Amino acid sequence: MTLAEARARHAQLVREIRAHDHAYYVEARPIISDREYDRLFQELLDLERQFPELVTPDSPSQRVGGEPLEGFRRVRHRVPMLSLEKIRPADHPTRAEEPDDARRKQRQDQNTLNELRTWDLNLRKQLRVDRLEYVLEPKVDGVSISVHFENGRFVLGVTRGDGSTGDDITANLRTIRSIPLVLSVKDPPPYLEVRGEAYMAQKDFEALNRQLESAGEEPFPNARNATAGTLKLLDPRQVARRPLRAVFYGVGHCEGVEFRTHAEVLETLRRFGLPTQPCWWLCRDMEHLLEVYHREVVANYDETRDLRTRLPYEIDGIVIKVNDMTLWPRIPARARAPGYAIVHKPIHWIEPAETVLKGITVQVGRTGVLTPVAELEPVFVQGSTISRATLHNEDEIRRKDIRIGDTVVIRKAGMVIPEVVEVVKSKRPPGTRPFDLYEFVGGRCPACGGPIAKEPIATGEGQEVAWRCQNVAGCPAQKIRRLEFFTQRKALDIEGIGGIVAEKLIESGLVDEPLDLYELKLEDLARLNLGTAEAPRVFGEKNARKVLEALERARSLPLARWLFALAIPNVGEVTAHDIASFHEDLESVARSRLLQGVVRLEEIARQAETVNPNSRKNPPQTGTEFRRRAEQYEALRREAERIGKELVEAGFARPAARSEGGFPAFVTRVGPVAARSVLDYFASPTGRRVLERLRALKIHPRGARTASGQGPLAGKTFVLTGTLAAWTREEASELIRKAGGHVASSVSKNTDYVVAGESPGSKLDKARALGVPVLDEAAFRKLLIEAGVLENAHPTSRPGPGGGTAQPELF
Numbered sequence: 039m040t041l042a043e044a045r046a047r048h049a050q051l052v053r054e055i056r057a058h059d060h061a062y063y064v065e066a067r068p069i070i071s072d073r074e075y076d077r078l079f080q081e082l083l084d085l086e087r088q089f090p091e092l093v094t095p096d097s098p099s100q101r102v103g104g105e106p107l108e109g110f111r112r113v114r115h116r117v118p119m120l121s122l123e124k125i126r127p128a129d130h131p132t133r134a135e136e137p138d139d140a141r142r143k144q145r146q147d148q149n150t151l152n153e154l155r156t157w158d159l160n161l162r163k164q165l166r167v168d169r170l171e172y173v174l175e176p177k178v179d180g181v182s183i184s185v186h187f188e189n190g191r192f193v194l195g196v197t198r199g200d201g202s203t204g205d206d207i208t209a210n211l212r213t214i215r216s217i218p219l220v221l222s223v224k225d226p227p228p229y230l231e232v233r234g235e236a237y238m239a240q241k242d243f244e245a246l247n248r249q250l251e252s253a254g255e256e257p258f259p260n261a262r263n264a265t266a267g268t269l270k271l272l273d274p275r276q277v278a279r280r281p282l283r284a285v286f287y288g289v290g291h292c293e294g295v296e297f298r299t300h301a302e303v304l305e306t307l308r309r310f311g312l313p314t315q316p317c318w319w320l321c322r323d324m325e326h327l328l329e330v331y332h333r334e335v336v337a338n339y340d341e342t343r344d345l346r347t348r349l350p351y352e353i354d355g356i357v358i359k360v361n362d363m364t365l366w367p368r369i370p371a372r373a374r375a376p377g378y379a380i381v382h383k384p385i386h387w388i389e390p391a392e393t394v395l396k397g398i399t400v401q402v403g404r405t406g407v408l409t410p411v412a413e414l415e416p417v418f419v420q421g422s423t424i425s426r427a428t429l430h431n432e433d434e435i436r437r438k439d440i441r442i443g444d445t446v447v448i449r450k451a452g453m454v455i456p457e458v459v460e461v462v463k464s465k466r467p468p469g470t471r472p473f474d475l476y477e478f479v480g481g482r483c484p485a486c487g488g489p490i491a492k493e494p495i496a497t498g499e500g501q502e503v504a505w506r507c508q509n510v511a512g513c514p515a516q517k518i519r520r521l522e523f524f525t526q527r528k529a530l531d532i533e534g535i536g537g538i539v540a541e542k543l544i545e546s547g548l549v550d551e552p553l554d555l556y557e558l559k560l561e562d563l564a565r566l567n568l569g570t571a572e573a574p575r576v577f578g579e580k581n582a583r584k585v586l587e588a589l590e591r592a593r594s595l596p597l598a599r600w601l602f603a604l605a606i607p608n609v610g611e612v613t614a615h616d617i618a619s620f621h622e623d624l625e626s627v628a629r630s631r632l633l634q635g636v637v638r639l640e641e642i643a644r645q646a647e648t649v650n651p652n653s654r655k656n657p658p659q660t661g662t663e664f665r666r667r668a669e670q671y672e673a674l675r676r677e678a679e680r681i682g683k684e685l686v687e688a689g690f691a692r693p694a695a696r697s698e699g700g701f702p703a704f705v706t707r708v709g710p711v712a713a714r715s716v717l718d719y720f721a722s723p724t725g726r727r728v729l730e731r732l733r734a735l736k737i738h739p740r741g742a743r744t745a746s747g748q749g750p751l752a753g754k755t756f757v758l759t760g761t762l763a764a765w766t767r768e769e770a771s772e773l774i775r776k777a778g779g780h781v782a783s784s785v786s787k788n789t790d791y792v793v794a795g796e797s798p799g800s801k802l803d804k805a806r807a808l809g810v811p812v813l814d815e816a817a818f819r820k821l822l823i824e825a826g827v828l829e830n831a832h833p834t835s836r837p838g839p840g841g842g843t844a845q846p847e848l849f
């Protein structure tokens with residue numbers, strides 16, 4: 039490789055890594071798996087080793103990933119928060135060269151352990167000592183946090199950020215119950231900054247994802263991303279509902295207390311009542327540490343007994359630290375990591391597991407999509423035993439050539455649901471056949487026997503092609519899923535329907551589509567047989583009455599709930615809520631100018647890309663073409679500007695921070711995929727029928743929006759900052775809109791009021807600088823009462839995680 043080539047590749051790697059860092063640390067929605075990211079990063083390091091002139095101070099190799107977030111106050115770390123250096127895994131032979139997988143992994147692991155010996159040797163030489171004590175502790179796969187205690191009281195909580203400056207997330211961290219607000223010690227040090235990780239226990243994380251999924255929202259790829267995503271929420275009440283925990287393993291800036299060893303730090307933190315790791319080992323020297331490693335960490339390579347199975351959180355390696363802290367200043371640090379610590383990742387922790395694909399089953403979803411699922415010989419993967427994995431869709435199976443009987447590689451890393459990564463072709467038994475979904479299900483839906491067809495479907499990542507049962511109206515599997523969806527707690531909350539009851543309602547023909555529930559007679563429902571013909575078990579009158587009552591109550595539920603209940607593809611709870619707060623009723627959603635605007639904006643952006651006269655990909659060939667395209671481009675730009683302006687004025691969009699080549703770009707409240715999906719739904723026969731039936735049933739759910747330009751606060755622009763005790767940001771915004779006002783996201787001289795709650799951000803400073811009136815919660819409440827959108831009563835309280843108020847308990 040020449041220097042010029044290296045430079046080009048280096049620049050590309052830096053660009054890619056930065057983009058992934060942003061997705062990971064700022065958006066908390068990584069695009070690629072950690073393995074893939076680590077591969078890019080390793081390539082960067084290798085390149086820089088080979089061509090040291092490429093190392094610049096702003097290379098990702100020189101700084102800690104992450105950057106401050108929008109909406110939080112910044113805090114400088116008095117002691118930088120660094121990352122950790124990893125031991126490079128030894129290069130390993132490919133599978134074909136060494137078929138005995140278990141032994142190969144062990145050998146590789148041994149090689150890496152030798153690097154630990156080298157590390158120890160170098161340190162001892164540097165420090166001129168014969169022996170160094172080490173602490174071996176698990177590396178928690180969470181999100182770094184720093185918590186400050188002044189005279190024993192929790193005063194500040196900060197993220198790692200870029201290592202030198204983080205975000206003030208005090209309000210969010212205060213909702214984590216495992217972090218004490220007051221240290222449990224009589225005479226606490228005047229100042230103690232502790233460092234550790236926030237995390238979600240695996241089972242809590244899985245429950246959260248199930249909840250998000252049933253709400254039609256996108257699940258998080260893994261517990262670490264869920265934690266990062268939660269910590270950056272601007273509303274601590276939302277954070278309080280998420281199952282976060284914390285564990286601490288170090289100190290930052292301290293006053294009035296001194297630590298000599300790392301072991302002493304760990305013991306002291308525990309004594310102060312801070313959660314610390316349940317296991318860590320103080321080792322006499324490196325050889326002792328390696329012994330402990332074999333016995334405790336990899337349990338002599340018995341994966342079912344190793345360290346990962348003993349901890350409530352995910353770990354992604356072990357950390358080895360020099361115990362004597364007085365030596366730390368003498369060990370030179372790296373650019374982004376301290377010198378006194380190192381990370382080791384056992385090979386089999388990062389390598390995916392292998393097992394046999396026993397069979398494939400096909401499930402039918404709410405929208406009729408047929409999803410193939412792998413039935414596996416149970417296998418232990420990263421801390422748990424799994425026997426099923428997703429195969430995504432037929433194209434994926436074909437691309438990977440997955441066949442029943444194959445030995446397959448399974449991974450969970452970075453994914454919630456385990457997935458089949460690849461086939462070990464060398465282990466394929468004779469007589470397997472390529473998998474053909476159409477043939478496998480005999481060309482019919484496995485649930486109803488109806489016809490199936492290949493259709494594009496929208497997924498979280500974009501478009502995909504899938505087989506779909508065409509019997510939308512008649513397929514019992516789809517009907518049952520839709521009925522369950524319609525009655526679930528977050529939709530119409532009809533307790534008692536769901537599971538077996540939904541199944542029997544559809545089977546018996548009493549209900550065909552969700553709205554049929556409103557035609558049900560008490561006697562029929564009471565007589566519904568939940569058992570079999572031989573052993574009948576009826577639903578009963580009491581239950582039936584309850585269901586009918588719940589249905590009556592549901593009539594007056596707000597638009598957001600109804601919109602969600604209809605199970606429109608791509609419309610989750612949040613989207614339904616967003617749409618409902620800008621519309622009066624279902625009819626106005628069906629012909630929404632706002633949603634049409636969103637869809638059109640996306641079309642324009644796509645067209646603009648193709649006609650762009652300065653396009654490098656597709657440059658104009660002649661001067662005439664250039665002029666023609668320049669004209670078209672300009673027309674599109676004007677149209678985008680006009681629509682964008684309309685949406686911004688309605689509060690439905692804001693200009694995007696960065697726009698591609700100066701073309702107007704907007705961040706809309708609801709994305710184009712969802713917007714299109716909603717409009718398509720109401721234009722379809724199904725959607726039109728639903729509107730008609732609702733009209734006939736006299737069900738008329740209301741949105742939060744009054745006709746624009748009306749209401750006592752018409753024309754007034756509000757900006758919210760900090761947290762209010764009585765409402766979430768959403769609820770407060772809705773109240774403002776209900777009174778005819780408008781909520782903007784940033785303060786300008788056009789802002790009429792800034793509403794400042796607890797721990798307000800920089801918006802408050804800006805408001806003061808511009809002389810914009812600032813309302814505290816009491817003044818805001820008074821204004822809302824005067825505007826007639828709020829009763830003059832006690833603050834509304836919303837049910838929280840345990841049915842109490844939603845206020846974080848620790849406030």
Ligand SMILES: NC(=O)c1ccc[n+]([C@@H]2O[C@H](COP(=O)([O-])OP(=O)(O)OC[C@H]3O[C@@H](n4cnc5c(N)ncnc54)[C@H](O)[C@@H]3O)[C@@H](O)[C@H]2O)c1
Pocket residue numbers: 058059061062063068069070071072073075076102103119120121122175176177178179180181182183234235287288357
């Ligand atoms: N998928 C993606 O797009 C993407 C993007 C960026 C980063 N990443 C992932 O993030 C990793 C880099 O993140 P990082 O820089 O935070 O490094 P890291 O998480 O691999 O290691 C450093 C961190 O470990 C934590 N830690 C946990 N237990 C500890 C203990 N006992 N003692 C001390 N520290 C402990 C500390 O918070 C420290 O900052 C990459 O390896 C990659 O896997 C992925």
Ligand SMILES: [Zn+2]
Pocket residue numbers: 402483484485486487488507508509513514515516
């Ligand atoms: Zn079907």
